[in-house]
Amino acid sequence: MRVLFLDLDSVSPRHLGCYGYERNTSPNIDKVAKKGVTFTNYYTSDAPCAPSRTALMSGQFGIRNGLVGHGGTAGDMRHEGVDRTIFGRLSVGGSLPSFLQLGAGLNTTLISPFPQRHATYNFYAGFNEIINTGKFGMESAEQVSPVVHDWVERNGEKDDWFLYVNYWDAHTPYRAPEDFGNPFANEPLPSWANEETLEKHKKEVGPHTVHELVIDHQNETYTNVESDQFPRSPGEIKTLDDLRTMIDGYDCGIRYVDDHVGKIFDLLEQKGILDDTIIIISADHGENMGQLGIYGEHGTADDGTCRIPMIISWPGMKEGFVDDGLHYHLDLPVTLAEMLDLPPCPDWDGESFASVLKEGKECSRDYVVISQCAHVAQRSVRFGDWLYMRTYHDGYHLFDKEMLFNIKQDPREEHNVAAQNKDVCMEAVYYLHEWHDEMMFRSRNDVDPLWTVIKEGGPFHAKGFLKNYGERLVQTGREEQFNELKKRHPNEFPEQADYKRLEFDNLMRSRLF
Incomplete structure (x- = not known):
């Protein structure tokens, strides 16, 4: 054999x-x-x-x-x-x-x-x-x-x-x-690779979106700096020619x-x-x-x-x-x-x-549950024509907590239809919980390693990067996205969280005296 x-x-x-x-x-x-x-x-x-x-x-x-x-x-x-x-x-x-x-x-x-x-x-x-x-x-x-x-x-x-x-x-x-x-x-190019798609993707934020295709681990940020050593991998995608280089x-x-x-x-x-x-x-x-x-x-x-x-x-x-x-x-x-x-x-x-x-x-x-905890923390359920995604840490992409895609009609995941299909989402969550219960019983361990990742500061390829990446977002006119990311990840800005706590404490004290 x-x-x-x-x-x-x-x-x-x-x-x-x-x-x-x-x-x-x-x-x-x-x-x-x-x-x-x-x-x-x-x-x-x-x-x-x-x-x-x-x-x-x-x-x-x-x-x-x-x-x-x-x-x-x-x-x-x-x-x-x-x-x-x-x-x-x-x-x-x-x-x-x-x-x-x-x-x-x-x-x-x-x-x-x-x-x-x-x-x-x-x-x-x-x-x-x-x-x-x-x-x-x-x-x-x-x-x-x-x-x-x-x-x-x-x-x-x-x-x-x-x-x-x-x-x-x-x-x-x-x-x-x-x-x-x-x-x-x-x-x-493949039929999906067109100006309309590219313009839509220019509104996205996070690592390996069209503005930042390179992770700079040394400086803990995401960048568009290309490597002369790898000319087939662009640092950013601004035009269809750049998109061709990538594909x-x-x-x-x-x-x-x-x-x-x-x-x-x-x-x-x-x-x-x-x-x-x-x-x-x-x-x-x-x-x-x-x-x-x-x-x-x-x-x-x-x-x-x-x-x-x-x-x-x-x-x-x-x-x-x-x-x-x-x-x-x-x-x-x-x-x-x-x-x-x-x-x-x-x-x-x-x-x-x-x-x-x-x-x-x-x-x-009947269904499969798929997980990702290195770049984001997500678990998803694939069943029937559907892909249901649940995000626990978005890896700085501003993903919705719940996403649902009809893979048969929308194989490239362009349209999140979770809001229009709550019944399908509920079915997916049932499958997710059934799988999770079975796995936790079988593991004989009371710790889900996804939550270990969250507890230790988030996925490895995103961990601690937000401050430096935020500077780039501000410098490139995307401060609004940075502000939204800060709301999503307050633990990465403890001084901001401390300020809110202090503000709350002061409010409570003012009502005592």
Whole structure:
């Protein structure tokens, strides 16, 4: 048994040909889709990078494993506590790679810098061989592919391996080499990318909106300063030409990865093992390309960020099939267990979709709950035609507390219809509470890590940035938005809160005397 898992960081299904994208970004991935099953409503339970991959490998939602952010307490998995054994849960079948290693007898190999990038060293649990490509996720495909080819040359013809490979070129900043050119230079922009949309998005505020596409962690602010090193990633979007730079940069990153993925397939074919290899193509999260006014980031609990590709080509199983059911990425470990006729780890939260692969038989969930706590603090419910979003910390975007989008009619999330559909919102809140109750009972912990993030000052990528960002808003004529943000986040301006308290105290004293 041979399994190749391609984790294509930040690749959105909306930008792949096999999902209906009009640009030819993914000819090699599309070929795999024709031989296998394409899942159209496949979601990461927790976004972005570290929470997503931790949920996948642990088989547990972030609310249970504890890792929902990119910093602070919620940037690490919870300790197992008094029940921890000498090996720990992840070492003995509790993680996906250790399950494949011990349960299925596969030699498991990881080619990725991801654990070092986010200090998520639990991700290593169960891999026999670990190859860190060494650039913290700033690798380009031409640096990753030689490592993959070397490994396949040495091990490909063995019949007992699971190879997990990361590619990063679709992750901001977009970095396809200059000599790759731009295969989309003469192609029209997607129909939504027009003057009307751009003008609407110019009214938005916050990181990775059109005025500030760059996070400056060193100076704790958001900026429009472009990097000469990454000309495919603009610092701001003022014109349709800038918008083209952004969209083309992303699409070139995907096409560049696809070219390299195609070369791996060619090598497997040369060795005579392509048709016997299980190929799984997915991502940790998608990429907002204008959804909610955000560009080039994966910072919300919405369809743009949390819906991810999943394509599985499994020799002897369904071919050319499209499944529209609702699934989580953490359903994959349980699915692999059923496909291999093995008992799944009882600690996993997933539900198998093996029947889709075997028979094309639908096994959709009724709803999925998706979370984001690194850029904002949001939980959302995807069900029927709807996406309901609840915001606990807006990451300085002035999002409404409740947002509701009809994904079928409004796939780009342009029209919040929560006010007109209170009954739908109430149904979504019911699902959210049902899920939350179940997860808290299962976690055997009285702390929801989303609230840990709030308690520790907010999401990592927004934490403490408001004062410096506020100066930029004032300097660029957006003081009104800054004032509204200050109302939303009074704890970041304690002197203002203290003044209000003093004013209240003085009022009360005046009534005493």
